[in-house]
Amino acid sequence: MYKILTKKRLNPTVTQMEIEAPLVAKKAKPGQFIILRVDEDGERIPLTVAGCNQATGGVKIIFQIVGATTEALNHKEAGDSIQDFVGPLGVPTRTDGVKKVCVVGGGVGCAIAMPVAQEFHRLGADVTSIIGFRNKDLLILEDEFRACSNKLIVMTDDGSYARHGNVTVPLKEALEAGEKFDLIITIGPLIMMKFVVATARPFGVPVTVSMNPIMVDGTGMCGGCRVTLIQDGKPTTKFACVDGPDFNGYEIDFDEAMSRGRIYFDFERRAHEETCNLFKLQ
Amino acid sequence: MAIIPKKNAIPTQEPSVRAHNFNEVALGYSPEVAIEEAKRCLNCKAQPCVAGCPVNVHIPEFIAKVKEGEFEEAYQIVNATSSLPAVCGRVCPQETQCESKCTLAKKFESVGIGRLERFVADWHNEHATGKARAPQSNGRKVAIVGSGPSGLTCAGDLAKKGYAVTVYEALHKAGGVLIYGIPEFRLPKKIVAKEVETLKELGVEIATNVVIGKTLTVDELFEMGYEAVFIGSGAGLPNFMRIPGESYKGVYSANEFLTRSNLMAAYRDDAKTPIMKGGKFAVVGGGNVAMDAARTALRLGAEKVYIVYRRSMEELPARREEVEHAQEEGIDFRLLCNPVEILGYKNPDDPRDPKNGFVTAIRCVKMELGEPDASGRRRPVPIQGSEFDLDVDAVIISIGTSPNPLIKSTTEGLEVNRWGGIIVNEDGLTSREGVYAGGDAVTGAATVISAMGAGKVAAAAIDEFIRNK
Ligand SMILES: Cc1cc2nc3c(=O)[nH]c(=O)nc-3n(C[C@H](O)[C@H](O)[C@H](O)COP(=O)(O)OP(=O)(O)OC[C@H]3O[C@@H](n4cnc5c(N)ncnc54)[C@H](O)[C@@H]3O)c2cc1C
Ligand SMILES: Cc1cc2nc3c(=O)[nH]c(=O)nc-3n(C[C@H](O)[C@H](O)[C@H](O)COP(=O)(O)OP(=O)(O)OC[C@H]3O[C@@H](n4cnc5c(N)ncnc54)[C@H](O)[C@@H]3O)c2cc1C
Ligand code: SF4
Ligand code: SF4
Numbered sequence A: 001m002y003k004i005l006t007k008k009r010l011n012p013t014v015t016q017m018e019i020e021a022p023l024v025a026k027k028a029k030p031g032q033f034i035i036l037r038v039d040e041d042g043e044r045i046p047l048t049v050a051g052c053n054q055a056t057g058g059v060k061i062i063f064q065i066v067g068a069t070t071e072a073l074n075h076k077e078a079g080d081s082i083q084d085f086v087g088p089l090g091v092p093t094r095t096d097g098v099k100k101v102c103v104v105g106g107g108v109g110c111a112i113a114m115p116v117a118q119e120f121h122r123l124g125a126d127v128t129s130i131i132g133f134r135n136k137d138l139l140i141l142e143d144e145f146r147a148c149s150n151k152l153i154v155m156t157d158d159g160s161y162a163r164h165g166n167v168t169v170p171l172k173e174a175l176e177a178g179e180k181f182d183l184i185i186t187i188g189p190l191i192m193m194k195f196v197v198a199t200a201r202p203f204g205v206p207v208t209v210s211m212n213p214i215m216v217d218g219t220g221m222c223g224g225c226r227v228t229l230i231q232d233g234k235p236t237t238k239f240a241c242v243d244g245p246d247f248n249g250y251e252i253d254f255d256e257a258m259s260r261g262r263i264y265f266d267f268e269r270r271a272h273e274e275t276c277n278l279f280k281l282q
Numbered sequence B: 001m002a003i004i005p006k007k008n009a010i011p012t013q014e015p016s017v018r019a020h021n022f023n024e025v026a027l028g029y030s031p032e033v034a035i036e037e038a039k040r041c042l043n044c045k046a047q048p049c050v051a052g053c054p055v056n057v058h059i060p061e062f063i064a065k066v067k068e069g070e071f072e073e074a075y076q077i078v079n080a081t082s083s084l085p086a087v088c089g090r091v092c093p094q095e096t097q098c099e100s101k102c103t104l105a106k107k108f109e110s111v112g113i114g115r116l117e118r119f120v121a122d123w124h125n126e127h128a129t130g131k132a133r134a135p136q137s138n139g140r141k142v143a144i145v146g147s148g149p150s151g152l153t154c155a156g157d158l159a160k161k162g163y164a165v166t167v168y169e170a171l172h173k174a175g176g177v178l179i180y181g182i183p184e185f186r187l188p189k190k191i192v193a194k195e196v197e198t199l200k201e202l203g204v205e206i207a208t209n210v211v212i213g214k215t216l217t218v219d220e221l222f223e224m225g226y227e228a229v230f231i232g233s234g235a236g237l238p239n240f241m242r243i244p245g246e247s248y249k250g251v252y253s254a255n256e257f258l259t260r261s262n263l264m265a266a267y268r269d270d271a272k273t274p275i276m277k278g279g280k281f282a283v284v285g286g287g288n289v290a291m292d293a294a295r296t297a298l299r300l301g302a303e304k305v306y307i308v309y310r311r312s313m314e315e316l317p318a319r320r321e322e323v324e325h326a327q328e329e330g331i332d333f334r335l336l337c338n339p340v341e342i343l344g345y346k347n348p349d350d351p352r353d354p355k356n357g358f359v360t361a362i363r364c365v366k367m368e369l370g371e372p373d374a375s376g377r378r379r380p381v382p383i384q385g386s387e388f389d390l391d392v393d394a395v396i397i398s399i400g401t402s403p404n405p406l407i408k409s410t411t412e413g414l415e416v417n418r419w420g421g422i423i424v425n426e427d428g429l430t431s432r433e434g435v436y437a438g439g440d441a442v443t444g445a446a447t448v449i450s451a452m453g454a455g456k457v458a459a460a461a462i463d464e465f466i467r468n469k
């Protein structure tokens, strides 16, 4: 069992926890993730490592409540324990040779992007962060981003806070203004990442995207997390859990990834409704 | 005494019933039938059967004890060479191993060695009292990577010699393929759980949720004071066919499908892990894994399940019994057929149609057998223009697995062959001092008994290595 050391609500649908897992805390690098199960019989879900505390052996996770498992996790409190917690999985984000970086996060993807931005900052790179949310209520991690960015731009889809519009708007402005990024890293909904890639393409800036397909084992055993890359005009299959989750944005087949992400849509909706109802009964 | 030509039948659940449940198909011998079957054994001097068993179980000796009704003694004889008899009695491909060499098999049906082995193991598990006792510790530590049959066997043998053994397992449950791959109806999970329990009684520590190569590296294990490491990480990387359409929704690797159903218990109504149920399935491949996937799909409620295999019945590599059971249950075998493409739904007028991207059919080409290839099997060649479509809702690809590169890529100096299998000598020693390996991680996908055998060999070598240090 793995103890929940701290719990903090970041907004109505996003929660931050620190889980006691010293082996993971010692090893995890930005860009890597863990897989957890809340209870016996629970589903295995992947979440990105959002930070580690060597002193307490705590591993920070930030998750959005979207379905049955994240809902169940959110019902746990500091002091409670969860069944399983394994990691760090995946390949850390590549940072070498990057002097000037633009980190583009969307929604809860900002939780995944934050440790990456912090790492670049720690390594002395010039960091521009563009973070976007649907509205003001969903805003998270603004202070954290401010602390590790040379420049921070916050966007909301509905204009309820900061600038009005999509993250691609300021990105395009920056690129057009002649900003020379060595790398753009984008993490968020697939559709957003697809448009970030499209925005960057005319400027020829490398784009790293962080893929989050449905996973089971996270060790390269099931193949469920496969994504298709188009390399030299030919499709190649990669497993996001061991080859990723970061990939070259220009190679990813986004349309396929979006389609595959919805395979269990009906099942998940039912499971979520059931969990919600269960909690209502309690 | 006249020879009884046929094996005593093993009672099974009715095909029409079992096709809808996950309970064990074969129900096992009663003591009376076991004794009857044991009487068929001729107790051959030359013991040809023993040579057919990869770990040389003392077959005539244990069968002689069964004949006398001394089941516990019989169990002890089997257990001396095979540490997982309840498992092997159920899943060994006996028809190509021990039973194929049985003298009786020349003219009649062989002695039911596997069935008897299963019987004595089950009898022991039911009747044995008293726990296994942890032996006197010798204070020396060995780490095992992976809790499949090779790792569990290696751990057990070393623990019995007094080593402090830790088994590191990436998943949340121990057992390897025995837990995540082979389904309940063929190998009940409680049998595997029991084996793991016995190891714990022997003092073996099982550390789940540790991925060697990620959470800890092999080098760190040595730093932690382990004097030797055994790698039994299996061949868990699924191969795909590299044909168009493999990314449509409803295309699974057998590993994913079986893991969802077994390890994540998706077969239960209250399961939290989703899986596609119902509809029509095509399973590509002809091994045990393909049979298990097909029969699992059926039990989950599929209305039709095809096995698509490119060679003929004779070449089908699965255990004979599983093929027969699958046929009885109504699995439709499409032999000499090879998939060339998977077709998916696409609504040109509505990109948001929820059916978009789901499998609709598998396109196959008919094959004929040509000249024998290097393996001696006649090579299937496509018949021009014979393409046809099977309408299905899901496709399960079961064309084999390769060893996972995770450990190799994080362990300096660990040599692997062209297929990713770890290179070892006859003792299971790898290119690194103190690092041993065995099972599917070395051979590629093979059998439970050969993995177990490799675990045994390595345990003996590790013991010798540490004592001579
Ligand atoms: C490598 C990786 C890192 C991730 N890191 C984080 C993180 O740091 N914080 C966070 O909140 N989420 C993260 N995710 C997504 C997270 O795993 C899913 O939100 C979670 O599995 C949903 O589980 P559930 O049972 O609560 O919801 P479900 O009932 O399984 O799903 C509810 C809804 O979420 C969608 N969904 C399911 N799985 C995913 C997924 N993998 N990615 C995106 N949407 C999904 C479903 O389509 C459905 O609409 C990550 C995913 C991956 C693969
Ligand atoms: C569906 C199916 C049906 C089969 N049916 C039969 C049958 O009827 N008869 C038969 O004889 N054989 C059968 N086999 C084959 C047999 O199960 C395997 O040959 C055998 O299990 C191999 O044992 P192993 O110990 O080498 O590895 P595995 O059983 O594969 O176990 C390896 C373990 O190592 C763990 N692991 C991997 N990497 C790491 C890591 N980096 N760190 C920590 N842990 C790790 C894995 O999670 C796994 O638990 C079947 C296989 C499958 C998949
Ligand atoms: S272990 Fe397998 S091959 Fe050996 S005797 Fe038993 S059933 Fe036969
Ligand atoms: S070969 Fe057959 S009959 Fe002879 S000892 Fe072995 S099991 Fe008995």
Ligand code: FES
Pocket (backbone or CB within 6 Å): A214, A215, A216, A217, A218, A219, A220, A221, A222, A223, A224, A225, A226, A239, A240, A241, A242
């Ligand atoms: S999650 Fe199973 S292979 Fe990646």
